[in-house]
Amino acid sequence: MSYLIASSLDEVLTSLRDGSGKARVVAGGTDLYLQDLPYGLVDLSCLKGTTVIEQEDDLISLGSAVTHTAAASSPLVLSRARALAEGCEVIGSPQIRNIGTIGGNVVNAAPAADAAVALVGLGAEAVIIDIEGNIRQEAVENLYWEYNRSLIDSTREVMISLQFKPCMDGEGSAFTRFAARRALALPMVNAAARVKLENGLVKEIRLVAAPVNPAPTRLVKTEELVIGKPVNDQTISMVERSAAEEVEVRGSLLRCSARYRLHLVGVLVSRALKTAAERAMGQGKAGE
Numbered sequence: 201m202s203y204l205i206a207s208s209l210d211e212v213l214t215s216l217r218d219g220s221g222k223a224r225v226v227a228g229g230t231d232l233y234l235q236d237l238p239y240g241l242v243d244l245s246c247l248k249g250t251t252v253i254e255q256e257d258d259l260i261s262l263g264s265a266v267t268h269t270a271a272a273s274s275p276l277v278l279s280r281a282r283a284l285a286e287g288c289e290v291i292g293s294p295q296i297r298n299i300g301t302i303g304g305n306v307v308n309a310a311p312a313a314d315a316a317v318a319l320v321g322l323g324a325e326a327v328i329i330d331i332e333g334n335i336r337q338e339a340v341e342n343l344y345w346e347y348n349r350s351l352i353d354s355t356r357e358v359m360i361s362l363q364f365k366p367c368m369d370g371e372g373s374a375f376t377r378f379a380a381r382r383a384l385a386l387p388m389v390n391a392a393a394r395v396k397l398e399n400g401l402v403k404e405i406r407l408v409a410a411p412v413n414p415a416p417t418r419l420v421k422t423e424e425l426v427i428g429k430p431v432n433d434q435t436i437s438m439v440e441r442s443a444a445e446e447v448e449v450r451g452s453l454l455r456c457s458a459r460y461r462l463h464l465v466g467v468l469v470s471r472a473l474k475t476a477a478e479r480a481m482g483q484g485k486a487g488e
């Protein structure tokens with residue numbers, strides 16, 4: 201087996217090309233090292249740019265090898281994309297967060313991966329390059345093929361970065377999850393919300409829940425119900441009911457029953473919306 205610590209994107213693409221499907225990109229390895237290892241590993245975590253968090257014009261961009269620790273403690277992410285900081289700060293344990301990356305979290309394609317759920321809530325898009333040098337940009341929720349299988353083929357494609365619009369004045373985001381323990385436990389359900397208020401009423405909204413489908417899933421019917429309304433107790437109760445009605449969930453012997461999971465979807469989505477709206481109002485009481 202070969203292991204290359206790449207020093208340029210060209211080197212990554214050449215190594216994948218030479219590997220003819222037998223070499224694969226690795227970042228932190230916290231998911232990949234638990235699977236059957238390929239013939240060759242191409243490590244991109246030392247590449248210039250893959251660990252950068254920056255804002256350019258009206259977009260926040262995070263390199264795909266930004267670790268969960270770096271995202272959760274970034275002043276830019278904390279102030280303009282709080283949902284992502286909250287999603288990253290609950291992943292695994294400090295050791296996992298210090299080495300696991302946001303790109304790996306998305307490409308590993310677990311349906312309720314915490315950073316991925318937050319990124320879908322924020323409306324993030326991934327920038328991807330293939331071994332021929334073609335670049336494409338896709339919404340994160342469109343990168344899922346089936347349960348635990350990404351549409352990004354990491355033997356021939358590399359996610360370079362993730363980009364989304366920062367939350368500006370009048371906007372807020374939040375992430376919530378429920379698990380058996382506070383550390384080292386995958387979530388029974390997690391949820392994210394992003395909301396933009398205008399004159400106290402919802403102008404734009406994204407509500408996301410997982411695991412509901414292979415990909416973190418937007419609750420579009422519930423979103424539509426909320427447009428034009430204040431985020432008050434009545435709206436929060438309506439969201440709790442509607443979110444649970446909008447999805448179908450599976451039970452899991454390891455985590456929880458389908459009935460309990462459905463209850464959690466309503467509770468967590470509505471809590472995420474309430475917190476996001478409070479942040480949009482500058483921590484004031486939302487909708488009043």
Ligand SMILES: Cc1cc2nc3c(=O)[nH]c(=O)nc-3n(C[C@H](O)[C@H](O)[C@H](O)COP(=O)(O)OP(=O)(O)OC[C@H]3O[C@@H](n4cnc5c(N)ncnc54)[C@H](O)[C@@H]3O)c2cc1C
Pocket residue numbers: 224225226227228229230231232233244264265290291292293296299300301302303304305306307308312313314315352353354357358359360384385386387
């Ligand atoms: C003990 C433990 C606890 C965990 N707890 C949680 C948890 O609470 N919540 C959670 O969401 N996850 C959890 N995880 C899963 C894991 O830590 C995360 O999914 C992590 O973000 C994966 O990132 P990585 O850099 O380690 O990915 P890697 O293992 O390096 O890669 C994962 C996959 O993505 C591909 N890949 C990585 N980067 C790229 C790229 N830039 N372009 C193309 N393909 C790429 C790889 O080829 C591989 O297929 C846990 C894992 C462990 C071992």
